[in-house]
Amino acid sequence: MRCANGLIDQFWAQTRNGITLGAIYAMIAIGYTMVYGVLQLINFAHSEVFMVATVVSLYAFRDWYGVTEPLTGGTLLLVLLITLIPAMIASGLTAVAIERLAYRPLRRRRAPRLSFLISAIGASLSIQYLFNLMDGNHSLLFIPLPNVLGAAPQEIPDVVSSKPLFSIFGTPWNGQQLLVIAVAVLMMIILDLLVRRTKLGRGIRAVAQDPETASLMGVSIDRIIVVTFLIGGAMAGAAGVLYSVRFHFTQWNIGFLPGIKAFTAAVLGGIGNIRGAMLGGLLLGMVEAYGVACTAPQWADVISFGVLVAVLMFRPTGILGERGVA
């Protein structure tokens, strides 16, 4: 009974929460699914690609632009734009670096699938603990590490006001929630057009469908792989900024949960399928939010990973099917 009452009472509020969270999952999920599309590899270090962008947001909002109270109008747009750009670049380059250091050497020697997975987990943990140790008190091979993040959580100033702007069915919406949805939708439309309508997108789809034939058409597979990591990384970077706007803190292991939930979303939508990742992210966010309404907030993770297990058991190809990039 508690469940039904919870759902009825919180329906519109949780719809709002689910869409907002789901939009962030969707953007991270794109990186998992694109990399899987071209390499049939789950890049478990993708969580850290996201984390790097929250750290850029921390510095941008707190230090570069010295935000102390919520911004509005043109100032807000400008600050967001000049945070999104470096964050997307930093995340994109992190993803490319992971490809170069953790995966390309294995590809060159045609290593078995399992090696890539182990390498991914190694890369993920290395990056997490590197940020954990970068507190100004540690050294790596006698070189002192700079003070970037450290072990403690860091508060990110509010750039967008959390004051309600309007209500839908009695549920207030604030600018943070609207911004997350607006930026996510815009980014996903741009990505979809890029993949479907441009020559670069055709190259990505061709490598995903048949790499050998793509190379016979003049496509450089290595270049497409780098671009795929770069684009997927940039999307996770934008997600990191949105997450920072909405949740106002970062930490060395902040990527872990959103990361594996986005992976769940990618599987739910059909791994390798870009529109699937978008749909899967949104659905997972909603399921999690309604599940919380039905139970209690501490059940959120149980619900999400329950979805992962259920999808893998009953529909392992996901909703839209695997690898339908085209």
Add this chain to the structure above:
Amino acid sequence: MTEVVLEVENLHVRYGGIEAVKGISLAVGEGEIVTLIGGNGAGKTTTLKTISGVKRPESGQIRFRGQPIQSKAAHEIVALGVCQVPEGRKIFPRMTVYENLEMGAYGRRDGAGFDEDFERVFALFPVLKERSEQPGGTLSGGEQQMLAIGRGLMSRPRLLMLDEPSLGLAPLLVERIYELLREIHRQGTTILLVEQNAHMALNLADRGYVLESGTIALEDRADALLGNDAVRRAYLGEE
């Protein structure tokens, strides 16, 4: 023979522990149609894949218009003007016919000749124009073969290499595909053709090489090979 376009010299290629190509040498002259015939596992496909850069040779030289290409990547070799139409057609199934053709021109930098080449391919294969918005995977086998050849032509190859274009097609369609190859050749493209259907291939080609377990057993003018007793027995199914 006129000017030599492609030269392969003492090529050795390995697949894991097995030596699939054991010292093949061949040449293709400008404007020629040359065919490699032979049974399954003779090394025909391996030879083509090594020329196009998908496979690395263990040793030997491959020169295209005098330039060594054996250590170049596949996408660089396409840019030089060597295009392979792969065995089994290998259409991108979830791309439209039009997008498949665009993929053929992927490596090209010149935008100008683009429309002209679409026109040329659509003139050769009108069915592709009718089906241009359809996913490649929904075409019939014969249409897919036409698309694969059309896609190859979109790179404006100086040398078009085809791997088993008759594979899995009904005899009437095979005839049709070969007429089109003759037309493509007449328009000025040099062709290197790999076939198990020796009869069709030798009737089209100027010269032929017979491959047996990774080496060249025979080479001659195509009409001479058609009349050769050993070839007739082994590859043309005659007693």
